Amino acid sequence: MLILSANDQQKLIEMPEVIDAVSIALEEYSAMRTETPVRTVLNVEKAGGHAIFMPSVAENAGSLGMKYVGSFPNNKQIGKAAINGVVLLADVQTGEPQALLEGSYLTVMRTGALSGAATKYLARENSKVLAVIGTGAQAIGQCEAIMAVRNIEKINLYNRSEKKAYDLAKQLRARFDVEVIVCQDADRAIDGADILVTATSSTTPVFSSRLAPGVHVNAIGSYQPTMQELPTHVVSSADKVVVESAEAALEEAGCLYIPIQEGEFTPSRIHSELGFIVSDEAAGRESDEELTVFKSVGFAAADIVVAKYFYEKALRENIGQRIMM
Template identity: 85%
Template sequence: MLVLSASDQERLLHMPEMIEAVSTALKEYSAKRTVTPVRTVLNVEKAEGHAIFMPSVAEGAGSLGMKYVGSFPNNKKMGKAAINGVVLLADVQTGEPLALLEGSYLTVMRTGALSGAATKYLARENARILSVIGTGAQSIGQCEAVMAVRNIEKIRLYNRSEKKAYDLAKQLRTRHEVEVLVHQDADQAIDGADIVVTATSSSTPVFSSRLAPGVHVNAIGSYQPTMQELPTHAVAGADKVVVESVEAALEEAGCLQIPIQEGHFSPERIHSELGFIISNEAAGRETDEELTVFKSVGFAAADIVVAKYLYEKALRENIGQRITL
């Protein structure tokens, strides 16, 4: 069995390949060639934490496995990470465990790759200005993926903790020749942006101003019915709202559920799953004036297909630690 740490995965990762891997997962899911149950969340009351289990099998992509994520906010008081995770990859033919991958880095880059795939099909070809609201752990994957599919010239950042925004700005300037600005107001940060990413844990909308025609939004932060990262008008006013999974989005995405409850949106207005667009069974962006929204809640099929991509590449490049169970 192979163990791949976060640093191992970073050595292996090539974002265009990652975007291709998640695109395969999206197509397989929408074609109903996967078994991907909605995530199981176990409340651990005494520790005030959540244990999340996400299994999937995508036989057409040769992938079988499960992701586990533990979210225990009180860990910070003990000097430990609040979120920990692993992905178990198994042989789709025999069920034998093949690899154990550190889950936090994989999730950051997989989530970024999902936004990269959405941006490829839904953002304007001439998009040049990226705005990112929320500059925590997920933000670097978002920036890397969007820059892999569009020629981004300027990145505008906003975070409640200004220091985190400056930290990301420094990281981006080190990695890329791109202009990076830090703003003190979210509405200011999105003003004039071609692509907007929201990557926060906020339960209430993170900006208030109206989005201009032609903007594309990747909303990746909220993942519970009570969390509404996007203002209702952003969803209600969109020409196309796209999701990974209609079932999961309607069960887990407060950004959609709350506008539905308010009477400003309906399930029938979800344009498509992204997998259908990638497969050319549904339209992506059709005009430069369309306002498009990709609402992501994550799905396990993407985790296991990405895990298989990293595992196979690790074997070829002799990266990782072999263990015997």
């Protein structure tokens, strides 16, 4: 079995290739050619944590596996990471374990790639300004993927911790030829933006301004029905709301669940799963004036297809540590 650390994956990754991989996963999922149950969450009460298990099989994509994520906020008090994860990849023909991949980096890049795919089909071709609210671990993957599909010239950043925003700004300036501005409030960050990313763990909306026609939103942070990054008015006024999985989004995404409870949105107003747009069975952006929203909660089929990408590339380039089972 092959072990791939985050550092190993960083040596291997080419974001356009990961966007292609998640696009395959999206298409396979929406065509009902995967088995991808809604995630199982185990409450670990004494430790105040959650253990999350996300299995999937995508036979046509040659992928079988499971992602495990442990979310234990109290770890911060003992100097350990609050979130840890791994992805187990197995041989789709024999069921034998093939690889164990560090899960945090893979998740960041997979989530970024999903937004990259959504941006490819839903954002205006001439989009130049990207706004990012929330500058934690996910933000770098979001910027990298969006810049792989659009010619971004300026990035506006906002985070409640100004230091984190400046830290990300420094990273982005070092990696890309792009103007990066740290904004003092979220509404200022989204002013003039063509593409907006919300990447927070907030339970309440992270901005209040109404969005201009033509903006595309990638909302990736809220993954529980009690978490709402987007104001209700964004979802209710959107011309197209797109998801990876309608079933998972309606069960897990507070950005949709809460507006439904408020009577401001209905499940029938979900335009499409992104996989149907990738396969040309549903329309993407149809005019420059459309306000489009991609609400992502993640799905295991994308994790295992991306894991397969890393595994096969690692074999070709002789990267990773082999262990005997």
